[in-house]
Amino acid sequence: MKIAFDNDKYLKLQSENILKRVSEFGNKLYLEFGGKLFDDFHASRVLPGFMPDSKLKMLLTIKDSVEVVIAINAHDIQKNKIRNDLGINYQSEVLRLIDAFRASGLYVGSVCITQYQAVPQVEAFRNKLNNLGIKTYLHYEITGYPHDVNNIISENGFGKNEYIETERKIIVVTAPGPGSGKMATCLSQLYHENKRGVKAGYAKYETFPIWNLPLKHPVNLAYEAATADLNDVNMVDPFHLEAYNTVTVNYNRDVEIFPVLKSMFEAIYGSSPYKSPTDMGVNMAGFAICDDDAAKEASKNEIIRRYLTSLVDLRNGKISQNAVDKIGLLMNQLGVSVDDRPCVKAALAKRDKTNTVSMAMELPDGTIVDAKTSALLSAPAALLLNALKVLAGIKDSMMLISKSIIAPISEMKINNLGNKNPRLHADEILIALAISAQTNPLAEMAMKELPNLASCQAHATVILPEVDLGVFKKLKIDVTTEAEFYAKKLYK
Numbered sequence: 001m002k003i004a005f006d007n008d009k010y011l012k013l014q015s016e017n018i019l020k021r022v023s024e025f026g027n028k029l030y031l032e033f034g035g036k037l038f039d040d041f042h043a044s045r046v047l048p049g050f051m052p053d054s055k056l057k058m059l060l061t062i063k064d065s066v067e068v069v070i071a072i073n074a075h076d077i078q079k080n081k082i083r084n085d086l087g088i089n090y091q092s093e094v095l096r097l098i099d100a101f102r103a104s105g106l107y108v109g110s111v112c113i114t115q116y117q118a119v120p121q122v123e124a125f126r127n128k129l130n131n132l133g134i135k136t137y138l139h140y141e142i143t144g145y146p147h148d149v150n151n152i153i154s155e156n157g158f159g160k161n162e163y164i165e166t167e168r169k170i171i172v173v174t175a176p177g178p179g180s181g182k183m184a185t186c187l188s189q190l191y192h193e194n195k196r197g198v199k200a201g202y203a204k205y206e207t208f209p210i211w212n213l214p215l216k217h218p219v220n221l222a223y224e225a226a227t228a229d230l231n232d233v234n235m236v237d238p239f240h241l242e243a244y245n246t247v248t249v250n251y252n253r254d255v256e257i258f259p260v261l262k263s264m265f266e267a268i269y270g271s272s273p274y275k276s277p278t279d280m281g282v283n284m285a286g287f288a289i290c291d292d293d294a295a296k297e298a299s300k301n302e303i304i305r306r307y308l309t310s311l312v313d314l315r316n317g318k319i320s321q322n323a324v325d326k327i328g329l330l331m332n333q334l335g336v337s338v339d340d341r342p343c344v345k346a347a348l349a350k351r352d353k354t355n356t357v358s359m360a361m362e363l364p365d366g367t368i369v370d371a372k373t374s375a376l377l378s379a380p381a382a383l384l385l386n387a388l389k390v391l392a393g394i395k396d397s398m399m400l401i402s403k404s405i406i407a408p409i410s411e412m413k414i415n416n417l418g419n420k421n422p423r424l425h426a427d428e429i430l431i432a433l434a435i436s437a438q439t440n441p442l443a444e445m446a447m448k449e450l451p452n453l454a455s456c457q458a459h460a461t462v463i464l465p466e467v468d469l470g471v472f473k474k475l476k477i478d479v480t481t482e483a484e485f486y487a488k489k490l491y492k
C-alpha cells in the first residue's frame with residue numbers, strides 16, 4: 001500500500017495549531033475531541049501512513065498542558081449501550097480509556113455524567129468511579145436544549161450543572177462514543193469559567209470530514225460511508241463561504257447547530273470568536289497528505305469494504321436499508337464496485353469450485369491466496385496457514401502442523417468441551433502453529449511472517465464467527481464477508 005500521509009508532519013502541525021488556539025483565548029481551552037484516540041483504524045485505512053494512535057501521540061507532545069475529562073451520557077449507562085467494535089459497554093470503555101490515558105502519561109482529571117438521572121444503573125457506576133478514586137461531576141438535562149438559548153445560558157440551564165474543577169490549560173473532553181454530551185460539557189464549562197472571570201475558549205478536533213479537501217473527495221466520501229447509519233452528510237460550510245468567500249467542507253450536524261453555538265458564545269461573552277463551524281476546528285490532517293492519488297485509492301477501497309460490512313449489518317438487523325443504499329450511492333458516484341476488491345472474486349470462485357465455505361486473501365504484493373473448509377480446519381484457519389506459507393516461501397505441499405497435533409485438539413473440542421464442530425478456528429490454529437514451531441523449522445519460519453499480514457485484504461463467503469473476526473482484527477487484516485450465515489439456525 002502506497003503511503004499517502006506524512007504522520008510526523010501531522011503531529012508537528014497539529015500540536016502547534018492547538019497551542020496557537022490556546023493563546024487566542026484566556027490561556028485556557030476546552031477541546032472537544034471527536035473520533036477515536038487510540039485506535040483510529042478508519043483514518044489509517046483511508047490515509048495510509050496515518051498511525052492509529054496519532055491523536056494520542058500528538059497529545060503527548062503537549063502532555064504537560066493537557067488534562068482529560070471523559071463525558072458519558074446517563075441514558076447510555078441506563079441502556080447499557082455497547083461499543084460494537086470492542087464488544088464492551090460504555091461504562092467499561094470509560095475505564096479502559098482512563099487506563100490507556102494513564103498508561104500513556106496523560107492526566108485524567110475527572111468523569112462527567114451528562115443528562116444525569118438518579119436511576120440504579122447510573123448510581124452504581126457513579127459509586128464505582130468514586131470508590132476507584134475518580135472524581136465525578138453531574139450535568140443535567142436542560143429544557144429546550146439546544147435551541148432555547150436564554151434558558152440554557154442561565155442559572156436554570158448551565159448554571160445548575162456542577163462546575164468541573166480543572167488544573168491545566170488544555171482540557172480535552174472526550175467520550176466512549178457519539179452522543180455523550182461532549183459539546184454541552186464544554187459550553188457548560190465556558191459559562192462557569194466566565195462567572196469566575198476566566199475567558200476560556202472552545203475548539204473542536206474532528207479528523208473527518210477534512211475541511212480543506214473537496215466535498216466529493218474520496219477521503220470525505222469514505223467518512224460519509226463510515227457514518228451512513230448516523231445520517232451524517234458532508235456539505236459546504238455556508239457560514240464560512242459567506243464570511244470569507246472560501247469553500248470549506250463540514251458536516252450537517254455542525255452546520256445545523258452553529259447558529260445556536262454562536263448565540264451561546266454571544267450570550268456568554270457578548271460576541272462570538274467564530275464566524276463559521278470551520279473556524280471552530282483545529283484539524284490539520286489535510287495539510288499532511290503527501291500523495292493524494294494514494295489517499296483516493298485507499299478511500300475507494302474503504303467504501304467498498306464499508307458496503308460489504310453494511311450488507312452483513314443489515315442481515316443482522318443492526319442498520320436500515322437506507323444506510324446500505326447510501327453507501328451504494330457513494331460507490332456509484334466514484335464508479336467502483338465490489339468486483340474491484342480482488343479477494344472477493346477469488347473467494348467466490350473458490351466456493352463455487354469446491355462447493356464449501358471458502359476464503360481468499362490479497363497479500364501485499366498482490367498475490368491471491370485462497371482456502372476452503374476441510375475436515376479439521378475452518379476456512380479462516382486454513383487461509384492463515386496458506387498465506388503464511390506463501391509469505392515465507394514454503395511449498396504448499398509442506399506440512400506446518402502435523403495431524404498428530406491438530407487431531408487431539410479436535411477430539412478434545414468434541415469429547416470434552418461439548419462442541420459440535422471439530423474444525424479449528426483461527427486462534428486455535430495459531431496456537432497449534434506456535435507449539436509446532438518449537439520442533440518444526442518451517443512452522444517457525446511461518447510464525448515470523450505474522451506481522452506481514454497487516455493491511456492484507458481478505459474475504460469470506462459466509463459471516464465469520466466472532467472468534468475468527470477477532471483474530472483477523474488483531475492481525476490487522478482488513479476482512480469482509482458475504483451476508484450469508486454459515487448455518488441456517490436462529491441462534492448462533
